[in-house]
Amino acid sequence: MKYTKKLQILVLVVILAMTLTACSSSGDPKKPAAATAVKDTLVYAIPISPAGVFHPTLQYSNYDRRVVFLVYDRLLTKGADGGYLPSLADKYEVSKDGLTYTFTLKKGIKWHDGQEFTAEDVAFTYETTCHPKFGKGYDEFSMMLLGADAYHAGKADRVEGVKVIDKYTVSFTFTKPYNAALVKFIDKPVLAKHVWGKVPVEKWNDETALLKNPIGTGPYKFVEFKPDQYVKLESNKDYFKGAPQIKNFIFKVSNADTQQSELLNGTIDIAAIASWKEGDLKPYTTAGIKIDELPGSTAEYLIFNTTDPRFADKRVRQAIIYAIDRDALVASILNKHGLISNTIMHPSQYGYPSDLNPYKQDFAKAKALLKDAGWVDSNNDGILDKDGKPFKVTLQHYDDASAPVASALQQYLKQVGIDVEITKKDFNTVLATLQNKTKDQKFDLAFMGASYRANIGYGASNFWMARYDDATSKALIQAGSEAASEALAKPIYQKWARYINEEVPMFILFFEPDGTAYNPALLNYKPVMYEWFPDVEKWTFKK
Amino acid sequence: MLAYIVKRLLQSIITMLGISVIIFALVNLIPGNPYASMIDLSMSPEQVDALLRQLGYYDPLTVKYVKWLGRMLQGDMGVSIFYKEPVAAIIMSRLGNTALLAVAAILIGSMIGIVTGIFTSRHRKSLIDYLTTIFAFLGLSIPTFFFGMLLIKVFGVDLKWLPVSGKSTIGVTLSGMDYAWDVMKHLVMPAMVLGLMHAAALMRYTRSSMLEIQQQDYIRTARAKGLGERAVIYKHALKNALNPIITILSLKVPALLSGALLTETVFVWPGVGRLNYEAVLHRDYPLIMGIVMVLALFTLLSNLIADMLYAAVDPRIKYD
Numbered sequence: 001m002k003y004t005k006k007l008q009i010l011v012l013v014v015i016l017a018m019t020l021t022a023c024s025s026s027g028d029p030k031k032p033a034a035a036t037a038v039k040d041t042l043v044y045a046i047p048i049s050p051a052g053v054f055h056p057t058l059q060y061s062n063y064d065r066r067v068v069f070l071v072y073d074r075l076l077t078k079g080a081d082g083g084y085l086p087s088l089a090d091k092y093e094v095s096k097d098g099l100t101y102t103f104t105l106k107k108g109i110k111w112h113d114g115q116e117f118t119a120e121d122v123a124f125t126y127e128t129t130c131h132p133k134f135g136k137g138y139d140e141f142s143m144m145l146l147g148a149d150a151y152h153a154g155k156a157d158r159v160e161g162v163k164v165i166d167k168y169t170v171s172f173t174f175t176k177p178y179n180a181a182l183v184k185f186i187d188k189p190v191l192a193k194h195v196w197g198k199v200p201v202e203k204w205n206d207e208t209a210l211l212k213n214p215i216g217t218g219p220y221k222f223v224e225f226k227p228d229q230y231v232k233l234e235s236n237k238d239y240f241k242g243a244p245q246i247k248n249f250i251f252k253v254s255n256a257d258t259q260q261s262e263l264l265n266g267t268i269d270i271a272a273i274a275s276w277k278e279g280d281l282k283p284y285t286t287a288g289i290k291i292d293e294l295p296g297s298t299a300e301y302l303i304f305n306t307t308d309p310r311f312a313d314k315r316v317r318q319a320i321i322y323a324i325d326r327d328a329l330v331a332s333i334l335n336k337h338g339l340i341s342n343t344i345m346h347p348s349q350y351g352y353p354s355d356l357n358p359y360k361q362d363f364a365k366a367k368a369l370l371k372d373a374g375w376v377d378s379n380n381d382g383i384l385d386k387d388g389k390p391f392k393v394t395l396q397h398y399d400d401a402s403a404p405v406a407s408a409l410q411q412y413l414k415q416v417g418i419d420v421e422i423t424k425k426d427f428n429t430v431l432a433t434l435q436n437k438t439k440d441q442k443f444d445l446a447f448m449g450a451s452y453r454a455n456i457g458y459g460a461s462n463f464w465m466a467r468y469d470d471a472t473s474k475a476l477i478q479a480g481s482e483a484a485s486e487a488l489a490k491p492i493y494q495k496w497a498r499y500i501n502e503e504v505p506m507f508i509l510f511f512e513p514d515g516t517a518y519n520p521a522l523l524n525y526k527p528v529m530y531e532w533f534p535d536v537e538k539w540t541f542k543k
Numbered sequence: 544m545l546a547y548i549v550k551r552l553l554q555s556i557i558t559m560l561g562i563s564v565i566i567f568a569l570v571n572l573i574p575g576n577p578y579a580s581m582i583d584l585s586m587s588p589e590q591v592d593a594l595l596r597q598l599g600y601y602d603p604l605t606v607k608y609v610k611w612l613g614r615m616l617q618g619d620m621g622v623s624i625f626y627k628e629p630v631a632a633i634i635m636s637r638l639g640n641t642a643l644l645a646v647a648a649i650l651i652g653s654m655i656g657i658v659t660g661i662f663t664s665r666h667r668k669s670l671i672d673y674l675t676t677i678f679a680f681l682g683l684s685i686p687t688f689f690f691g692m693l694l695i696k697v698f699g700v701d702l703k704w705l706p707v708s709g710k711s712t713i714g715v716t717l718s719g720m721d722y723a724w725d726v727m728k729h730l731v732m733p734a735m736v737l738g739l740m741h742a743a744a745l746m747r748y749t750r751s752s753m754l755e756i757q758q759q760d761y762i763r764t765a766r767a768k769g770l771g772e773r774a775v776i777y778k779h780a781l782k783n784a785l786n787p788i789i790t791i792l793s794l795k796v797p798a799l800l801s802g803a804l805l806t807e808t809v810f811v812w813p814g815v816g817r818l819n820y821e822a823v824l825h826r827d828y829p830l831i832m833g834i835v836m837v838l839a840l841f842t843l844l845s846n847l848i849a850d851m852l853y854a855a856v857d858p859r860i861k862y863d
Contacts, residue, residue, distance in 0.1 A: 041714040049821065051625050060581040061625075137594035140585035208628045227626070227636065228813035228821075230713045250713055255811050257692065261700045262707050425574070428826050432576035435591070 039541050040247035042522070045254040045262065045271035049228045054214040056189040057129050058136055058204060062451065063251070066532055067231050070249060071112075072189030072216035075103055075122065076182065080528040082348065084182055088117070088190060088217065098177030098484025099146075105168040109240045111192050112215045112222075119170040124193035126172065127151075127159045133202030141184040146173040177484040180456070186530070187453060189216070219244045219537045228253055244537040263289060263517055270522070273515030276337040290520045294529055295339050295348055296511040297452040300405065303434065303506035305443050307467040310391070317504045318359075319369035320445075323412045325361035330510050333404055338510040343497040346511065348529065350486060351456050351493025356501045366416045377417055384417035392419045393444040398427040405509070406447050420445070452511075453530065456480065456493050468505035544854075547862035548847070555843045562839045563615075563832075567608050570831050576600070577624045577826035611832065620836075621829035625822070630833035634815065638837075640710060641814035644737060644807070645799040647730055651738030653745055653792060660749025665776060667754065675746065682743030687736060691809035694732045705732055708811040733810040737803060741795055748791050752784040759783075786857055793849030797842035 050063040056072050059065055075089040084092075089103040109117040128134060129141070130148040142148050147160025161173035174181065192215050199207050214222050219241070220233035231251040235244040254262055254271070260280070262268040264287050273291065274280070284291060304311040304320075311317055330338035341347050342356040370376075375384040375391055384391040393413075397406040403424065410420040425433075433443050476496035483489035518525055521542040528534050578600060582591055595601060602610075614621055620630035659679075663672040699707040706712065711725050756762065757780055765779045804816035811817070815834060822830040854860045 043714060051627070053627055133597075136581065136583060137586050138590045139583040140587075143587075143590075205627050206622070211627060226813070227633070228811075228817060229710060232713070248714060252709070252713055253811055253813075254708055255809060257809070258695055258699075258707050258811075261695060265700065265703065265707060267707065426824065428575040428577075428579055428824065429573075431579045432574060435579060435582070436576070 039521075041250060042246045042248065042270070042539070042541075043250045043252050043268045045259050045268045046251050047254065047256045047259075047272070049253045050225070050231060050251070052208075052212045052225055052227060054222065054225075055204070055211050056191050057125065057134075058211070060136070067222075067233070067251065068189060068214070068216075069218075070220040070233055070533060070536065071214045071218045071222050072191075073109075073218050074187075074189045075105075075185045077534070078186050078528065078530050080526075080534070082350070082529075084186065088122075092182075094485070096484075098179065099175075100171055100173045101181055102165070102169065102171040105170070106240060107168055109217050110238055111194070111217055112236060113192075113195075115192070115194050117190075117192075117217050118167050119164045120167075121193045122170045122190050123162045123164045124197060125188065125191040127162045128191075128196070128201050129188075130159050131201040133200075135202075135205040141181065144174045144176065144178050144181070146175050176482045178481060179483055179486050179489050180481045183453070189218075192216070219533075220249050223248075239537055241535075242537050245540040249536075260284070260517075263519075266519070269519040270516055270525070271518075273513075273517055276335040276513070276515070278335060281335075284517050288520050289517050290522075292516050292518065292525070292527060293337065294514040294527060295346075296513040297346070297529060298449055298512045298514070299341070299346075299452050299508045300402070300447070300449045300510055300512060301344075301506050301508045302409070303446050303448060304504075305445070305467055306505050308444060310393075311444070313373045314503055315369045315373040316375070317507075319366040319373070319416065320413060320418070321359045321504055321507050322362045322366035322369065323416045323418075324359075324409065324509070325412065326359075326509055328361075329405060329408055332408075334510065334512060337513045337515070339513070340510055341508045343501045344506065344508060345456060345493075345497050346452055349456055349493075351480070351490050351497060353494040353497050356498065359507075361412075363415055370416060375417070382414075382417060383419045390419065391417065392421065394421045394423055395445045395447060396423050396425050396430050396433070396443055397447040398425060398430045398449065400424075402447055402449065409447065447509075449512075456489075470503070470505070472499060473503070473505075544862055548851075551847050551850075555847070558843060559836070559839060563612070563836060564608070566835045566839075567611065567832060568604065570828055570835075571604055571607065573823075573826065575826045577828060579826075611829070615836075620833040623822075623827050623830040625825040625827040625830065630829050633818065633830065634833055634837055637813060637815045637818045640812060641800055641803055641807070641816060643726075644730065644733055644803055644812055644814055645796070647734035648737035648741065648799055648803075649792070649795070651734055652741035652795075654742075655739070656742035656745025657749050657788065659742075660746040661753060661776070661781065663746070664750045664753035664757070679743040679746050682739050683747075687740065687805040688809055690739070691732070691736045691806060694736060695809075698732060705729075708809075710813055729810075729812075733803075733806045733812050736809075737799065737806045741799070745788065745791065749784065749788055752787050753780060756780045756784045782856070786853065789852045789856060790849050793845045793852065796845040797838060800841055801838050 044066075046063045046066065048061070048063055050067055051059075051061045053059045053061070053064050054067050054071060056068055059068050073088045075087060076084040076092065077087045079085045086106075088105055088109065090106050091104050093102045094100070095102075103122065105117070105119060105122070111117055126142070126145070129136075129139065130145060130151050132152050132154055138152055142152075145159055145161040147156060147158075150156040151159045161175075163171045163173070165171055172181065195210065195215050196204070199210065205211075212225055216222075217240075219236055219239045221236045223232040223234050225231045230253060233249040235247050235249075237243045252268060254268060256274050259268060259271040259274070260283060263271050264283060273293075281291065302321075302324075304317050306312055306317075326340055330336060330340065339347060341352075342358055343352070345352050370384060374386045376386070377384050379385065381390075395406055395409060397403065406422045406424075410422055413420045427449075430446055430448055434446060434448065473496065476492060476499060480489045480492040480496060483492055514527070514529075516527065519541075523540050523542055524535060524538045526534065578595060578598060582594070586594070599607070611621065620634075622628065623630050623633055626633055659675050663675050666672050695707050698705045706729050710729050711717070711722065712729075717725050762775060762780055765775045770779075800815060801819070803812070803814055804820055806812065807814045807817040808820055815837075819831070819834045821827075822834060850862070854862060
């Protein structure tokens, strides 16, 4: 009897406590609304936790990259007009032959630990990427540096092409003219030599504590990283462009599905726009939340397996593209907020020609091209065939959000007699398939997404298109990147753009806009393409 | 008893070894490449190959397994490919959060489940019985994701009573009771979602177990000797009805730990479930292996504990 009584009381107490918890929080004046209580804090939502590799040249996650871009500085940054703005470097000079880039650095810049920033740090940053045991491999920029091969092979102590001229001057010499170099400088911030120089390069990836506690020169100092929860940064009072006005900058890991709720509640100040549908934007506009829209840098593309005999024929590839109505796709999927490109280039890039074939939807043309390629519907079953084999393909796509596009493509191709079977995989699977031509990973068609970087020819390497190993395309890209200046490179890139427009080994269906919804009290927030935090030191909250 | 425990533990070790072989093979068979998104797009295929070779990506599966097992036996779970941190440290940093969520969910779930189970078994075929049954089936069939979003909509957005996501309010520094209170508020919704799912199942088990017991002869005897209804139910019936429920509860422990995946994802609760999800997304083989092995260990241990508890509550059961 005693036990039953006790049990009953216990149950009652717990139920009561639970109800009280739920109710009392409504009347509690100390409610958690961080954004309203603490106006010196900006909360920036990210959908996936950073990896915690806050290292300018080793980072690989787009969310680590955001942290790195606030904690570290780059020599130059990208301006709103696409030009280069001085940052750590006051100015730069390119030699007449286009081989040498000399940077004059700002004086008196301090690392977050008080040490002075010098040309040694700059040289160290770009020299270590040539190290034979560098944790992320030997990239194009490093390979282009004079003497990098000798250093990479262990035959030299230093990279000949990286020279510290004096404390505030540093120069980079390449084996060939390399106009794409500037883009690389805005991509990779500068490391602190006095911090990382103490660790052998091959051990960098094991230095968890250093990777997770970055010391930079940037507008924000690193404070704390709670994996799966948040990254906390605080204003660098000694920042050389002026102390940032918002004291705390927090990246909060937040579910993409609940971001909208949190933004409306005020617990988040900036979040990416996940959907451009009228109904999804309306809660923002009615609540007075502001929306910033940039021409997007995320390319959604259709890629062919060009080693498959069916897709080795460019007429087939062109026919498939003629079957697609991209305007309709952009209208329905992105509520007209997308950008169309007719080659593997962003339309805002300087090498983008105006005379590309726009591939307006044309079923008759698609069918004619397929007929030329030998595909006819000989047995009248609605599906084309050749040598007795029906035209059946599988289309891989990478997540739930890309499913509507995949089924639209299926419908379009059905119209011209191609039977498409859709298989949903995940991003990593499709990416690994595209990257690896040696392994027997089968694919016919894939619909994929990729965030684009500023350099022309990005993704034009045979890397995305491992199977499209085309000598003409490679030669043009190389010639373009080795032109002494952007003006000289322009006609070459245009030629390449036209060539790809004709060849279509892959085709960008559209660029999704980069949109952010943000707290209307936030002033001076104006992101530009490829730059998330321009003039972050001037951002402020309306009083 | 002691001999039995030792025997069971030895069996567990062999089972763990078997699990590790199967899981290791399966994990490595998932298409994809943990290094895929780390590779700089400007690298030539030869350089990519050189990098992957240096990282040991091309090692044969057996070599990889032996390497992994060798380290594992020395208590080293390896280093996460994505997080560049020892796997053990990563898992430990999340385990506490998941445990907190799981304990809260078990408390809520068993409290509601067992109490309503007993109640409905006593008032069989009453209106309340039907209503709770309907709710139980709703609870069993409603997807976690949907239920979570529903709670967020009601309590987080419309009423603004509870924070939408996370484990604590960020941007403010709290300590002591204030911090506990803050975490508690963040805990309510995920614990409710996870707990109510289990409450529904527990309620059904309790109800049927109670009903079965009540038809036993000794219950009739108890009633015949003039015991009050309460004594019959709580002293005679409940004790015996609890046996299967203890098993269910112990078996729910691993389900709570691993099944928290969706709940943790919806509420951005920094636990093992969410970690596991991201590890799979990134193809972080060492981390996936680590998490699965830890979960396997918990499953085996909770099974063992279930058997022990069995003996404790039922004197008829003896292990020799």
